Amino acid sequence: MKKAKPQTDKHQTAAGASYMKYSGLALQIVLTILLLAWGGHYLDVQTGNQKPWFTLIGSVTGLIGSMIYLIQRVSKDK
Numbered sequence: 001m002k003k004a005k006p007q008t009d010k011h012q013t014a015a016g017a018s019y020m021k022y023s024g025l026a027l028q029i030v031l032t033i034l035l036l037a038w039g040g041h042y043l044d045v046q047t048g049n050q051k052p053w054f055t056l057i058g059s060v061t062g063l064i065g066s067m068i069y070l071i072q073r074v075s076k077d078k
Contacts, residue, residue: 025073029066036062 040058047054 025070029070032066033059033062 036058037055040054040056041052043054044052
């Protein structure tokens, strides 16, 4: 006798794949912003800046770059 395969709902499978894709995208965005902000902070400490200009530049660059990537990625999926 063959065992019956459990039936999976296609909607649940697609929803799970979509959830994983977008959660991975969110993690990538957060890590990009944090990495560039940390790099900017490191440069501020190394150069002895009184104001955190490199941290600001790194954070804004990471934010803008991540938003551009997000828009391209979401537009591509449609």
